């Protein structure tokens with residue numbers, strides 16, 4: 183449900199870009215999803231096809247690039263991969279960590295004509 | 296406040312608002328070209344964030360404290376608001392934006408306290424977004440120096456991702472929901488500055504571990520504050536009012552003295 187509204191956001195961006203960059207049809211949308219973003223790739227795929235139906239991006243391919251999240255330890259300074267927000271620092275065990283990557287949800291590339 | 300409004304299509308209904316502006320993106324007469332690739336680095340929530348920024352400056356210009364209350368359904372958001380508004384009494388003017396998929400029950404409960412409230416029904420939508428909230432606030436027309444409470448749709452998942460222009464997200468967790476909720480729904484606790492651990496009057500009947508819950512919340516967000524409260528008995532409500540008053544002080548900082556409605 184939530185992913186449906188995110189797909190509406192994507193469609194809005196496609197329509198704006200179509201005007202700004204002068205294209206009529208989108209054949210591929212490449213989206214980056216950070217592993218700590220609120221987006222579930224499978225649900226996004228499902229919503230994408232439904233929402234794009236009848237639009238300039240009907241039948242467009244959705245490419246999903248999933249990025250691994252990184253966190254910086256505020257105690258020992260180590261940066262390491264983080265699977266869940268509550269994972270402790272693998273170097274010192276601290277929970278004082280700042281997520282530095284992995285919350286992205288953005289369009290990276292479009293293929294249009 | 297909604298200056299670049301692209302309304303329509305989100306299915307949300309704002310009580311009392313005749314949503315006039317329609318917006319169709321006419322594609323003009325552009326000619327198809329050969330297939331090409333366009334590199335973009337566009338945040339998909341950028342539009343929401345732009346509306347949130349508008350809301351935030353609306354609040355800042357008026358010295359208004361805006362709080363976004365998030366929780367799972369039934370944790371006691373509306374009950375807490377009713378109690379809070381009663382305790383603030385005439386000291387501080389409160390306004391409420393109520394978000395639910397359906398019904399205006401919660402806005403009715405708020406209005407019974409005398410505080411102005413606007414209900415947003417999100418229909419199938421599972422969260423409030425900054426655009427709907429901007430229109431609701433426009434209708435509320437909160438006075439300078441007041442507090443605007445935004446009660447989000449009961450959902451511990453996606454409201455975390457939608458900035459509404461609030462100063463703080465406040466997560467409400469009731470003691471019947473289990474100690475592991477901050478770990479199961481980490482995004483919400485990472486995005487919040489305060490947890491109100493509600494229904495503390497029920498603690499004697501449960502084996503809920505308050506210390507473990509706080510520890511779990513801090514694993515996700517080391518700087519999060521936790522207050523134990525009961526909307527039913529009033530326990531802990533003074534501490535919450537004190538937090539609110541301090542936050543409101545921050546909202547008023549830099550605001551022209553003497554013009555705020557004290």
Ligand SMILES: Nc1nc2c(ncn2[C@@H]2O[C@H](COP(=O)(O)OP(=O)(O)OP(=O)(O)O)[C@@H](O)[C@H]2O)c(=O)[nH]1
Nearest residue numbers: 367368369370371372373374449493494525526527
């Ligand atoms: N025992 C006890 N019950 C409470 C407390 N706060 C709320 N409740 C009860 O919990 C139920 C849900 O309260 P609401 O205020 O409607 O909760 P809500 O979070 O606004 O619910 P939604 O808006 O539907 O998500 C009601 O039956 C309240 O009476 C409390 O502190 N103690």
Ligand SMILES: [Mg+2]
Nearest residue numbers: 372373401446
């Ligand atoms: Mg409610």
Ligand SMILES: [Zn+2]
Nearest residue numbers: 184421422453
């Ligand atoms: Zn949602």
Ligand SMILES: [Zn+2]
Nearest residue numbers: 255258271274
């Ligand atoms: Zn460390």
Ligand SMILES: [Zn+2]
Nearest residue numbers: 297300301302
């Ligand atoms: Zn609008």
